[in-house]
Amino acid sequence: MTKIIKTLLISTLSLIFILLSTAYLGLHLSLPKLSGELRSGHLFESVTIERDRLGTAVIHGQNRRDVAYALGFAHGQDRFFQMDLLRRNSAGELAEIFGEKALNLDKSRRFHQLRKRAENTVAKMEAKQKLLLQAYANGVNAAVAQQSLSSFEYLLTGTSPQTWQPADSLLVIYSMYLDLQGNTPKRDMALTQIQRLYGEQMLAFVIQNSPYQAALDASILPTEEVLTPELEPQLLATALISTIEEPLDIGSNNWAVTGALTMSGRAMLSDDMHLSFAVPIIWYRAQLNYLSDSGDKVQVTGVSLPGAPAIVVGTNNRVAWGFTNAYIDTADWIVIDDKEPLTTEIEEMKLPGAQSSVEFPIQLSQFGPVKHVNGQDYALSWVAHQDYAVDMELMGLETVSNVKEGLALATTFGIPVQNLMLVDSEGNAGWKPAGAVPSRTNPANVAQLPKTFQGDLWGIDETELPQVVNPQHGRLWSANARVMSAEQFSRFGDGGYALGARSQQIRDRLFESEQFSEQDFYRLQLDNKAKFLTPWHDYLINLLSDEPVRFAKDIQFIRDWQACACADSVGYTLVRSFRAKLIDASFAPIETGLKEINVSLSPVKRYLEPAMWQLLEDEPDSWLPEQYSSWDKFAIQAYVDSTEELLSKHSDNAALADLNWGKVNALKIQHPFSKQMPLLSSLLDMPTVTGFGDSFMPAVQRSSFGASQRFIVQPGLESQAIMVIPGGQSGHPLSDYYRAGFDEYANHQSTPLLPSEILHKITIQAIK
Numbered sequence: 001m002t003k004i005i006k007t008l009l010i011s012t013l014s015l016i017f018i019l020l021s022t023a024y025l026g027l028h029l030s031l032p033k034l035s036g037e038l039r040s041g042h043l044f045e046s047v048t049i050e051r052d053r054l055g056t057a058v059i060h061g062q063n064r065r066d067v068a069y070a071l072g073f074a075h076g077q078d079r080f081f082q083m084d085l086l087r088r089n090s091a092g093e094l095a096e097i098f099g100e101k102a103l104n105l106d107k108s109r110r111f112h113q114l115r116k117r118a119e120n121t122v123a124k125m126e127a128k129q130k131l132l133l134q135a136y137a138n139g140v141n142a143a144v145a146q147q148s149l150s151s152f153e154y155l156l157t158g159t160s161p162q163t164w165q166p167a168d169s170l171l172v173i174y175s176m177y178l179d180l181q182g183n184t185p186k187r188d189m190a191l192t193q194i195q196r197l198y199g200e201q202m203l204a205f206v207i208q209n210s211p212y213q214a215a216l217d218a219s220i221l222p223t224e225e226v227l228t229p230e231l232e233p234q235l236l237a238t239a240l241i242s243t244i245e246e247p248l249d250i251g252s253n254n255w256a257v258t259g260a261l262t263m264s265g266r267a268m269l270s271d272d273m274h275l276s277f278a279v280p281i282i283w284y285r286a287q288l289n290y291l292s293d294s295g296d297k298v299q300v301t302g303v304s305l306p307g308a309p310a311i312v313v314g315t316n317n318r319v320a321w322g323f324t325n326a327y328i329d330t331a332d333w334i335v336i337d338d339k340e341p342l343t344t345e346i347e348e349m350k351l352p353g354a355q356s357s358v359e360f361p362i363q364l365s366q367f368g369p370v371k372h373v374n375g376q377d378y379a380l381s382w383v384a385h386q387d388y389a390v391d392m393e394l395m396g397l398e399t400v401s402n403v404k405e406g407l408a409l410a411t412t413f414g415i416p417v418q419n420l421m422l423v424d425s426e427g428n429a430g431w432k433p434a435g436a437v438p439s440r441t442n443p444a445n446v447a448q449l450p451k452t453f454q455g456d457l458w459g460i461d462e463t464e465l466p467q468v469v470n471p472q473h474g475r476l477w478s479a480n481a482r483v484m485s486a487e488q489f490s491r492f493g494d495g496g497y498a499l500g501a502r503s504q505q506i507r508d509r510l511f512e513s514e515q516f517s518e519q520d521f522y523r524l525q526l527d528n529k530a531k532f533l534t535p536w537h538d539y540l541i542n543l544l545s546d547e548p549v550r551f552a553k554d555i556q557f558i559r560d561w562q563a564c565a566c567a568d569s570v571g572y573t574l575v576r577s578f579r580a581k582l583i584d585a586s587f588a589p590i591e592t593g594l595k596e597i598n599v600s601l602s603p604v605k606r607y608l609e610p611a612m613w614q615l616l617e618d619e620p621d622s623w624l625p626e627q628y629s630s631w632d633k634f635a636i637q638a639y640v641d642s643t644e645e646l647l648s649k650h651s652d653n654a655a656l657a658d659l660n661w662g663k664v665n666a667l668k669i670q671h672p673f674s675k676q677m678p679l680l681s682s683l684l685d686m687p688t689v690t691g692f693g694d695s696f697m698p699a700v701q702r703s704s705f706g707a708s709q710r711f712i713v714q715p716g717l718e719s720q721a722i723m724v725i726p727g728g729q730s731g732h733p734l735s736d737y738y739r740a741g742f743d744e745y746a747n748h749q750s751t752p753l754l755p756s757e758i759l760h761k762i763t764i765q766a767i768k
Contacts, residue, residue: 029149031732032077034760038146042069042138043766049074050762052755055729055737056285064298064395065135067290068309070764072139072164075284078730078737079306080144080161081153082280083172085672086307090174091115095358096350097159103349107360109178110347111369112384118170121390129392133166136309140164151732156673158352170390172307173415177384179275180416183247184331184495185380187603190594192333192446193374197593201229205614206590207445207607212500212532214507216431216468216476219486228614231589231622239589239625245602246580246695248276248705251325251480251498253525253698254419255506257516258474259427266714267403267423270521271313271322272707274700279671279684280738281727283709286311287755292399300398301718301753303709303725310395313711315721315753318425319400320713323418324478326433329443329493330383330417334367334453335376342370367453374597378447381458383417388461389436390414403428403469410434411463419478425716431476431483432467433492443493475510479503479698499606501532501696509698518720521712522750524698528565530572532696536579537561537571539616543635554643557656565694565701567662574643574659576694581642582635583612586623665691667746668703669726683733686726689746710745713753721753 034051045062047070052058057074061067075083088094092109094102122130144161154160195203205228209221252273259265275282283303288311292298302314313322336342347360363370367379383389391414400406406422410432417435422428439460442452466484468476480498482489509524530537541558544551554574561571584591587608591601601608615623619631628634643656651658671684693701700706706726713721726745730737744751 030147030151031734032143032147034077034762036762038142038762038764039767040069040138040142040764041767042135042142043764046763046765048761048763050755050758051729051737051760052758054285054740054751054756055735056287056755057729058287058289058755058758060289062291064290064292065132066766067288068132068136069139069142071286071288071304071309072136073143073762073764074139074286075304075306076140076143076164077146078732078735079280079284080140080731081151082282082731083140083164083168083307084161086175087168087171090171090178091118092347092349096352097157099352103358106349110349110360111362111371112174112382113345113347113362113369114171114174114384115167117385118167118174118390121170121387122167124387125391130166132309132392133169136169137164137166153673169308172305173390174384176305177389177416180251180325181330181382181384181495183603184327184329185333185382187496188331188333188445188447189373189378190599190601190603192378193594193597193599194590195446196374196376198590199229201227202590203446205229205611206601206604208610208614210500210607210610212504212609213482214477214479214500214503215482215485216471217485221482221486221489223610225614228618228620228623230620233622235589235593236622236625239592241585241588242591242595244584244587244591244600244605246605247496247602248274248695248702251327252323253479253502253506253700253707254322254324254421255475255477255510255521255524256421256423256429256431257476257510258423258429258470260474261514261516262714263515263517264714264717265427266425266716267427267429268516268518268521268714269320269322269421269423269429269712270525271324271421271709271711272525272700273313273323273709274706275708277667277669277704277706277708277726279669279674279686279727280729280731281669281708281725282306283312283725284729285723285725288398296399298399301755302711303723308392310392311398312394313709315713315715315718316398316400317718318715319397319402319406320423320715321397321406322421322711323434324421325480326417326419326435326483327480327495327497328417328433328437329495330436330438331495332381332440332444332453333378333447334365334381335447335449336365336367336370336379337377340365340377340379340450366455367450373599381453383436383438386436386438386459386461388414402426403430406430407432407467407469410467411437411461411465419483421476421478423713423715425714428470429474429476430467430469431478433465433484437462437465437492441491443491445494473511475507477503477506477510479506496603499532499609499696502698502700505529505531506698518712518714518722519750522710522722525707525710525712526693526699526748528693528697528699530561530563530565530575530694530697533572533575533579534563537563537575540575540578540639543632544639546632547636553656565661565665565692565697565699567660567690567692569661570656570659572661572694573646573664574639574656576661577642577646578639581645582638583608585634585638585641586612586615589623662690662692665694665701665703667691667701667706667726669742670704686739686742687746711753712750718754719752722750723753724749724751
């Protein structure tokens, strides 16, 4: 028997060894070759692709089209599967890889019919842009064809890479629309249903203006207190407390100073774009070197978005640019009735397997696709549905000479509208909304009637946009809150602005000094002072002091909170969690009713800050559940509930000391596959890092969300510039570039922007 067991054990171990060896060998075979010589019939002249220690793709070519081919080749080598997910995400084609579990997400995407829109846009494009997209696609496909074995993601899913098409690059831009503006229609629908279910007074109460405002012109929207609406007893009696998910501020920080505030006399820019994290990180380091149409040498360094041939954020040594999400209103719901003529189109959604598919019907109106909510049909008009939504005009920034030229291009960009921040080597700094903006003049928080719909203006891209250049004090800032004046706000509306606390903190820090360096800006990017939560900290201390014996340990931790989202702060965790739980409990009557119709307060949770403070000041009886004798008792229970939830999740022995913010908010950047197959975590994920930062401060960081890059530059002084990214260039887990750069990000080190010593070089010869 012992011999049999020994034989079986040896056989089993041998089989495991063979399987692991085969998998490892397969992974190695799928690694791209980063050095050598190739030939292509798609080039006018030869190109080179070099890579440094971080994997930065340094590309040299004689013209922009050949450089697009080379960038496509580099993207295809390092990121093809991630590019594939981006195009499938916006097109609603993920189920073709992942099966039925992706169908609901795909249906939400098919509602917008973005593949059809992308293909129509390419068909209408001017020849120069179309040829450039085709050159990029040719480069991508050439890289995939060079692989001796498909990447492991395709092997695990049993699928194969599909050819990259020019329209796919536009689908990648559409994926950014879904990320950056996807909350705007949800916001407006939530407000529409609040109005329908609870009335105008409740709507006004929920969206009252916040005192946290930091417009560039210092204008203030009125903050007079609105009346607290009475809650009907039935609403309070049937309320169920649930977590109102806190929307992540998908957007960014950026700021700039003119040359008057730097030693060099050059203006300086800081930009950190906030997105959800995954492995690999969305951005890709690149430097493009080519000759312009007029024969001038062009060098542009920054980050690209794999799937598109442009440098998204970067510098051309004379001008540097960065973006934050603008959050102006770019979507409207329109109430339609039974008389409105509708048509139905069928979207065929493929599943794994040659013959398997699902049909998904979409109702269409003259206003846009139609959704049925709470017994009413609504049509969505969204800027992403317009012909001017996507193009490649952003690439014009690569050759501008100064801020003035860059701002003039801003209205031509076919991207989700952004706060464009520009600086130049002459010391100028400017801000302007850049991207697709509808010309309609009546943005609304709630659904409109057909008679107010400005259909003709929706079809026109707005060209008259505000801008600020070289303010007298020399400072510009944006952080997803209102940047433009109060007067301009009424014209462009609110598409989901951030609360404004982050903007205020950045503005105030910029006015603390009269001269700045790159390291000064980097310290500001890492500012995690808890200014926003300080009133909540003081309120909670006073609240718990009524029961000093019961909450003695709690009070001590809260007093010692350090007033920052610091890794070792337990008090910060307690204060932050209490605030969220109190909002959840207080607005449970509203959330309960909305959830019954598949709507939520989540898209507008950040708006509830002034309303929550008003409830605490007014202490209305109609909002207080009958089991509580006072609002203090109600608030204390919210604190107890929030703390118990934290302890159950983060402590094995119910010890408050285990609730330090670094542990609760630990940075966990995961590969999508490891979430489904945890055994792959050690191979695929970035190392877990002690967390710092939060949502309402410059140092934005949650467990899987935060600054997807940190960029600081003075044009012309790129050797001093900083570009830090929380992950590597390659999507291949055995690549030297899979995690390259992550440690510097995690340890707050300032990685250089410019490429370092070249380690690999590919030359692609043109076949003439």
